[in-house]
Amino acid sequence: MSNIxxxxxxxxxxSGSTEQPNKEVGLIVVEVDPPSAASVAPWYAVxxxxxxxxIHLPPDSTADPLRLASFVFATQPGWVAKLMCVRxxxxxxxxxxxxxxxxxxxxxxxxxxxxxxxxxxxxxxxxVLGEDDRHxxxxxxxxxxxxxxxxxxxxxxxxxxxxxxxxxxxxxxxxTAIRYFHRRVVIASLQHAARRGWxxx
Numbered sequence: 669m670s671n672i673x674x675x676x677x678x679x680x681x682x683s684g685s686t687e688q689p690n691k692e693v694g695l696i697v698v699e700v701d702p703p704s705a706a707s708v709a710p711w712y713a714v715x716x717x718x719x720x721x722x723i724h725l726p727p728d729s730t731a732d733p734l735r736l737a738s739f740v741f742a743t744q745p746g747w748v749a750k751l752m753c754v755r756x757x758x759x760x761x762x763x764x765x766x767x768x769x770x771x772x773x774x775x776x777x778x779x780x781x782x783x784x785x786x787x788x789x790x791x792x793x794x795x796v797l798g799e800d801d802r803h804x805x806x807x808x809x810x811x812x813x814x815x816x817x818x819x820x821x822x823x824x825x826x827x828x829x830x831x832x833x834x835x836x837x838x839x840x841x842x843x844t845a846i847r848y849f850h851r852r853v854v855i856a857s858l859q860h861a862a863r864r865g866w867x868x869x
Contacts, residue, residue, distance in 0.1 A: 694862045697723050697855045700827065706809040707789055707796050708831045716804070717832040717843050719851065723858045725812075725824040729866035733795040734787075736826055737810040740861045741783045741797070748853055755846070764842060765801050804839035806832040828854055 702712055702720040712718050730736065780787040785797035785808065798807035814824040834840045
């Protein structure tokens with residue numbers, strides 16, 4: 669396990685010894701430095717929120733970022749949907765887009781979506797999701813990275829990077845309020861995907 673993984677496991681809410689049974693290794697989510705290779709990197713310097721979480725992928729998993737992003741975000745843990753309902757009830761009076769409003773806009777936008785997120789960009793290694801609102805803009809980069817290990821095998825991981833740029837005080841207040849829950853949702857979504865079994869190449 670790399671130094672970044674060892675230092676980040678506590679931050680990502682993962683506890684226990686570094687010696688994990690094989691079935692648990694694939695569930696480890698670590699907080700990492702936002703990748704410079706991500707398309708959203710130009711946002712880092714001016715963003716009100718930036719974080720990135722990574723999970724290792726099995727050797728036979730697909731490298732298609734669109735399939736991976738769909739697998740992570742199209743089906744999430746049940747409690748995430750309940751949390752979104754609470755969130756929508758709280759933010760509706762302030763004019764922040766709710767999940768229901770986003771789904772309604774999808775029907776006429778003509779843009780590709782994954783769950784409630786609009787696809788802004790996609791290439792062979794990354795898909796960028798997000799939404800623009802009057803209070804804030806956000807992007808979620810889903811980046812597939814791989815490198816060859818010393819034994820000749822390929823080591824692959826998926827990095828989910830979130831960047832938020834606020835336009836006013838209400839946007840900044842909203843981000844402050846949901847920051848903790850946002851982190852838990854990203855971690856839980858990656859672990860949920862790993863438990864279900866990543867799509868194969």
